[in-house]
Amino acid sequence: MTHHLPNSHDLALQARASQVIPNGMWGHMATRSIAAGYPQFFASADGCRVKDVDGNEYIDFMCAWGPNVLGYKHPQVQVAALAQMAAVDSGNGPTEVVVELAETLVSTLDFADWAMFQKNGTDATTACVTMARAGTGKRKVIVAKGAYHGAAAWCSPSLVGVMSDDRVHVITFDWNDIASLDTAVSHAGEDLAAILLTAFRHDVGKDQEEPSVEMLRKARAVCDSTGAMLIIDDVRAGFRLDVRGSWAPYGVKPDLAAFSKAIANGWPLAAVAGNDRAREGASKIFTTGSFWYGAAAMAAGLATVKILRDTDAIAHTRAMGDRLRHGLDGMARAHGFTLRQTGPAQMPMVLFDGDVDLRIANAFTVAALRHGIYLHPKHNMFLCAAHQPEDIDRALEAADLALRDIVAAGVVPT
């Protein structure tokens, strides 16, 4: 089956959207930011499959850009959330589930003594920074160059509408470069509030990179000696790599962590978890939102975290990622391409070697769409627990056809 894209209903909706939504769509899901040919609008999602508004179905490797970790509409998660919804979602206060969810995070994460909840990943990363400043009375925050921590003024990848004052206390360093981190720490002087790092390096369009244990230990030691807070931005990776928190395999514990995306398998939820060292700062700040006490998303989160903790969902997802990676690798080679595949198998980054302008990646992923798989040309992708070996094998067949198509169209390795 070959899809013809973009199709009429999607184009009609895009035309309507361009009238009533600036640029036709905002933010990371706007398809104009990637290769032409991507459907903008979707009609349904089930397990590891999505269907666009023209009825084309894809085996999905974006997983809603991270929220889908167990499979779209995982039955246990939906039952739990909808049962809570049938009682109360947003009321005059929280429900019992907020306590159960905080207790479950505390007993599951390897560093946490408490938790609080929000709606956006940006809410959580921003709250962590504010808590660190409140707890330490200091201002400087060290982050890695090019890292994405959200769409707030202090961290947005765009400077449009943002003022220099918004980032005056943010200091950058080069990921995994100890000398660069040292320089940043010196620059912060006596005013260091926090070091904030993503779980691993997952910048758009770049090879992904694990944190070196040396960098994590150095960051931990700096925070221990200065009183600053070590913060993991686990928004994108959290609950996909390790249910204890993404740095658990490295044996380095953060003081504060920001979660969102996968925490409730697609229901809108974010969380900050922290240790007792960070509790004072967390107790002092004012952070809130109209829907932050909503119980349905918390019930979804509780169900999701328990499934991830009590089943082999993460190990299975990693195995599926490995199967995809190995298949793609050999297949690309057979067609004359060399792939650079980096990062955890559950969150693969697939780049074509030498493809500086993404010409090959764009041609390949658009061709892949036509053969029924949804990939991304420059952002890390995501696998979920609903992917089965036969889905991966079917996706690899589609990828093979897509590579054949682009070679036939004259897209050759650089």
Added chain:
Amino acid sequence: MTHHLPNSHDLALQARASQVIPNGMWGHMATRSIAAGYPQFFASADGCRVKDVDGNEYIDFMCAWGPNVLGYKHPQVQVAALAQMAAVDSGNGPTEVVVELAETLVSTLDFADWAMFQKNGTDATTACVTMARAGTGKRKVIVAKGAYHGAAAWCSPSLVGVMSDDRVHVITFDWNDIASLDTAVSHAGEDLAAILLTAFRHDVGKDQEEPSVEMLRKARAVCDSTGAMLIIDDVRAGFRLDVRGSWAPYGVKPDLAAFSKAIANGWPLAAVAGNDRAREGASKIFTTGSFWYGAAAMAAGLATVKILRDTDAIAHTRAMGDRLRHGLDGMARAHGFTLRQTGPAQMPMVLFDGDVDLRIANAFTVAALRHGIYLHPKHNMFLCAAHQPEDIDRALEAADLALRDIVAAGVVPT
């Protein structure tokens, strides 16, 4: 029926929460910020009634602090949202409903040419300010002293963890004071990006105050002559006072508006709506969130806005608010108290005259809880379309008993 509060299950949950949540609860729904005796945790909500975790039922006048506008779990809204949820909520992109909702806002609001969607009220107010700065290339934002525009660093009511740099371009003036507004405008000089005003003055613990037409016209004229953006923060009042936008009755149109709370009857959604003057700024900024494309909340929003537009829900709610207000007024007088009741009837602020330390308000609202109505001692309250005359009359009987109780307990008018 008399409730005994707080009860055992609530207290047990509070004790558990204090271990795993800083301060036991965060933000505006933390009951420690109001009178002792309030239940912190709720079990269910239906129409205009809420039930706490000990099974005590209340006629509710907080409406989840604003989100409940049609009645908790309004059937049409729930059916629409759950049908969308059964297809897809968060996917790889938005669904058709984002276009329908934007089109519906454009055709319903009296000033809007486009819309965008978020999750928190703070997301929407912050996006408006960023859009204004991006569109004008200027930095200063004028706001009324003491107004709440969200929990972000640039506007948070708390300065803990916030730096002076975060607010260096925010200028305040006194609500409805033209001379004060003039001074603020002069202070902004050539650098004015926006004037940002709530729909009406609804500061906590203060008499509410309508905007004077003079102030709104002045703000509009300043924006017209300088190129700045006039922004209405309609997060709290939007879709409760006037479906066209809360300034429609004054004949003054904003360039940008922030909505949240009532827009989807409790489902987590926020929106920015703007005119073509503001479109350029909106097109240039980067603003996004993991769940901002979630279709279920948008389907809830579409159903909610259509009901508010096509029925007498708002007029009915206003009539119920008037009924409550007039009843309370006479009743308080009969017990020797003088009430100061201000603001729109759908969002009443009820203060006891001379009650500077809220001693009377706290005693009254806690006594009212015991008689089965949920009121707030110092925040504006909310009515919804599910309130019926018999609910109001029942609430008035409870208020009468509560006033009798506090007089008997020696709480006397000041």
